[in-house]
Amino acid sequence: MKILFFIFLINSYEVLAKTTPDWSKDTRINLGDHRANIYHWDEKDLEDQKALGYVHAMRYPVKVTGLLLPYRSTQMFSQLPMENPLKQLFLFYWDLPFDKIKAEAGFYEWLGLSKYNGPEAEGIYKMPYPNGKPDQFYAGAGLVETKDGHGLTFSCFACHATSLFGTTVMGLTNKRPRANKFFELGKVVFPHLSESFYRKAVNATEEDVRQFSRTKRNIASVDGVVPRVLGLDTSLAHVTLSLARRNSDDYATKNPFYENNPRYNELQDFVADSKPMPWWNLKYKTRWLADGSVVSGNPILTNFLWNEIGRGTDLKELEDWMKNSEKVIEELTTAVFATEAPRFTDFFSADDINLERAQRGEKLFNQSCSQCHGIYEKAWSSKKRGQLSQLELLKTTKIIYHETTPVKEIGTDPQRYEATTYFAETFNKLAISKWMGTVIEPQVGYVPPPLVGIWARYPYFHNGSIPNLCALLSVEEQRPKVFVMGPAINKDTDYDQECVGYPVGNKIPKKWLWDQEAKMDTRKPGLRNTGHTKMLLDANGKEKWTSSDKKDIIEFLKTL
Numbered sequence: 001m002k003i004l005f006f007i008f009l010i011n012s013y014e015v016l017a018k019t020t021p022d023w024s025k026d027t028r029i030n031l032g033d034h035r036a037n038i039y040h041w042d043e044k045d046l047e048d049q050k051a052l053g054y055v056h057a058m059r060y061p062v063k064v065t066g067l068l069l070p071y072r073s074t075q076m077f078s079q080l081p082m083e084n085p086l087k088q089l090f091l092f093y094w095d096l097p098f099d100k101i102k103a104e105a106g107f108y109e110w111l112g113l114s115k116y117n118g119p120e121a122e123g124i125y126k127m128p129y130p131n132g133k134p135d136q137f138y139a140g141a142g143l144v145e146t147k148d149g150h151g152l153t154f155s156c157f158a159c160h161a162t163s164l165f166g167t168t169v170m171g172l173t174n175k176r177p178r179a180n181k182f183f184e185l186g187k188v189v190f191p192h193l194s195e196s197f198y199r200k201a202v203n204a205t206e207e208d209v210r211q212f213s214r215t216k217r218n219i220a221s222v223d224g225v226v227p228r229v230l231g232l233d234t235s236l237a238h239v240t241l242s243l244a245r246r247n248s249d250d251y252a253t254k255n256p257f258y259e260n261n262p263r264y265n266e267l268q269d270f271v272a273d274s275k276p277m278p279w280w281n282l283k284y285k286t287r288w289l290a291d292g293s294v295v296s297g298n299p300i301l302t303n304f305l306w307n308e309i310g311r312g313t314d315l316k317e318l319e320d321w322m323k324n325s326e327k328v329i330e331e332l333t334t335a336v337f338a339t340e341a342p343r344f345t346d347f348f349s350a351d352d353i354n355l356e357r358a359q360r361g362e363k364l365f366n367q368s369c370s371q372c373h374g375i376y377e378k379a380w381s382s383k384k385r386g387q388l389s390q391l392e393l394l395k396t397t398k399i400i401y402h403e404t405t406p407v408k409e410i411g412t413d414p415q416r417y418e419a420t421t422y423f424a425e426t427f428n429k430l431a432i433s434k435w436m437g438t439v440i441e442p443q444v445g446y447v448p449p450p451l452v453g454i455w456a457r458y459p460y461f462h463n464g465s466i467p468n469l470c471a472l473l474s475v476e477e478q479r480p481k482v483f484v485m486g487p488a489i490n491k492d493t494d495y496d497q498e499c500v501g502y503p504v505g506n507k508i509p510k511k512w513l514w515d516q517e518a519k520m521d522t523r524k525p526g527l528r529n530t531g532h533t534k535m536l537l538d539a540n541g542k543e544k545w546t547s548s549d550k551k552d553i554i555e556f557l558k559t560l
Contacts, residue, residue: 018045018330023437025296027286032400034283038337039330046338051128053335054170059130060142060155061328062304064321066218066313067186068144068151070208073198075104105138111154112177112230113138114163124340125167139168148207153311154179156303156332159233159276164456165347165491171279171339172456176487176518180234183310184226190216218312220259221245225268228527230518231464231485232273236416238310240267240423250431251315265422271526272419274462277449279339284374284401284450290462291417292407292447293424297438300333305432319432341453343394344558347491350391354555355380358394361556364549368535372408372448374401376560394559401450409445411531416462417443455558458501459485465522465529468501469557473550475536475543479529480504482521486512500554 018039029035037046115138117127130137137143142155162174198204198212223245224238244262246252274290288294294302301322308318322329344353359380366375377398379388424440427433446462460466467483483504488494496503503509512518522529538544545553 021298021333023296023298025287025439027296028403029284029286029401031403032398034399034401036283036338037334038283039334041334046334049331049334050338051335053331053333055128055130056328056332057156057160057170057335058127058137058139058142060144060153061325061332062308062313062318062321063144063146064313064317065144065151065153065308066311067183067215067222068146068153068211069215070148070204070211071143071150071152073202073204073208073212074152076202076204108138108141110178111140111158111182112162112174112179113140113158114161114168114174115139117168121167124170124342125346127168127170139170140174146211148210149205151211154182160279162488164342164488165495166489167347169342169456171336172342172453173276173278175231175485177233178230180224180238181226183222183224183238186219187222187224190219220256221254221312222310223262224310227273228271228524229273229464229485229520230515231275231459231520233276234273235276235306235310236272236274236419236423237267239306240265240426242309242312243426248426250429251319252309252430254314267419267422270415270419270422271524272416273526274416275459275464278341278453278457279336280341280452281450282339283337284399284452285405285447286403287405287407287447290446291420291443292405293417293420293440293443295439295441297433297436298329298333300329300336301436302438305430305436305438315430315432319435322432322436342456343453344455345391345394348497350389350394352497353390353394353558355390355393357552357555358559359556361552361554364545364553365556369553372406373451374399376400376451378559396452396560399450399452405447407443407445408448410448410534412446412461413463413465413526413528413530414444415526417446451557451560454560455500459483459520460501461529461532463527465520465527466501467504467520468496468499469554470496470499470550471501471504471529472532473536473545473553475533476530479522481523481529482519484508484512484515485518485520486515498551498554500558 018041021035021038041049116129117125121127127139130143139161140155140158142153143150144153157170158179159174159177161168161170162172164172193216195209195213199209202208204212221242223241225234225241227234241262243252244265245259247255247258277290282299288299288302304322305318308315362378376396379385379395379397380393382397385393420440420442424442427440458468460469460472464485466472467480471479483502485502486494486509493509494503495501496507521527536543536545
């Protein structure tokens with residue numbers, strides 16, 4: 001009896017140790033508060049849960065995922081001579097550089113994945129190893145254990161982690177991902193591969209062949225479009241067009257007829273490219289995506305569903321996995337909401353910030369920008385400011401965002417939010433969406449996000465059409481029409497510290513100019529850099545800020 005009572009107490013404690021988040025449309029966050037500890041774990045449990053969650057973000061936890069590359073034969077592929085028929089087939093159909101398919105690491109680099117930070121990394125840059133020890137994986141290349149061995153897939157960090165000047169930042173939007181392009185190329189190659197050809201080409205085992213055959217079957221119900229510019233994401237089209245290859249019943253069941261004759265959807269041609277959002281903003285928000293169209297539901301479950309529709313997964317199997325994986329979902333949700341933004345001073349000297357300029361910029365920001373983007377209280381305004389170092393003075397002590405996440409129409413390119421109308425009804429009627437409590441409501445406009453870590457989130461706007469903050473604070477006709485979304489390797493050449501973001505014009509590194517895939521042309525539909533200019537003008541339509549004023553605002557934004 002005493003033992004049973006003791007077990008009851010333990011179970012009761014576990015229930016009390018965390019709370020269930022409110023994912024409803026009516027959620028409110030008290031002004032000045034946030035949901036970094038979304039389940040209200042105690043301090044030690046929070047850190048433990050975060051670490052487990054980041055492992056899921058690296059490995060990818062969905063055991064029933066539809067598309068897996070047999071890992072053993074994928075390793076074998078990288079070791080094959082270039083004259084191997086399978087490599088020749090890939091070279092024929094894929095525009096891949098030879099050096100990127102010579103080795104496994106080259107393939108990950110082509111995909112845009114980032115390396116693990118070393119064991120010396122501390123604070124928000126410390127990364128748990130998925131297998132408890134360093135291995136060959138890049139962040140974003142996940143291994144899923146199946147009855148037929150390990151399968152290779154994209155994990156959360158394929159889109160939500162990126163290398164910033166040699167350090168991988170968890171939760172930061174990947175600036176150069178090729179995940180969507182990889183799915184598109186797979187659609188081209190896989191139909192030309194038979195089991196016998198695959199078996200001979202890589203000396204595949206029976207387990208490899210079973211994994212390969214399963215992926216080939218599932219990819220028949222996958223569709224999408226390639227991003228117009230390297231650095232953008234086409235998940236909305238990827239999910240919508242994949243659903244068009246399934247039945248229109250409650251679980252979007254598979255149908256060979258629609259796999260070969262998909263229903264028409266406008267997103268086949270309508271450009272709705274956007275950037276994945278940074279993780280650390282979720283703690284301040286009550287609705288999700290750039291347009292705030294996901295008005296309820298846990299965003300992690302929503303993301304799993306989006307991913308798996310785009311991977312040809314059976315949705316009944318996915319729902320069963322979700323119902324039986326509460327702990328995994330809690331751990332990953334905890335990690336995502338608790339993710340913190342990188343600080344400018346993690347990569348540059350605190351003395352690079354002109355404190356007087358930043359303080360003047362704070363006043364200008366609060367007069368014109370804070371109504372939408374929130375208020376950021378600074379340590380330099382505290383009573384103890386005389387006792388603080390320059391680094392400490394720059395810290396943000398409190399963020400006051402909105403009780404409910406707003407959506408504003410400010411003249412930015414509308415095609416991303418308009419595209420939701422081609423998708424919402426089909427998604428909302430799915431039985432799994434209803435079980436999750438996820439609801440999509442098309443909006444008019446976009447969320448004015450919290451600006452935490454804004455210095456690292458370039459290019460700006462939902463579609464990445466603004467290269468830096470100097471361009472953002474310029475009227476439309478003065479913004480660069482064309483620039484290059486290059487890699488963030490050298491902070492002296494690849495980053496404009498004064499303008500905060502990509503270098504433009506004659507500052508663009510010469511080697512970037514050859515990268516046509518990363519060339520942003522803002523004159524194209526869906527990529528336009530319009531809007532967000534009313535705040536720059538006075539009542540007479542004239543610019544209200546001087547060049548010096550704008551520098552002050554940018555200096556303040558560096559500190560967020």
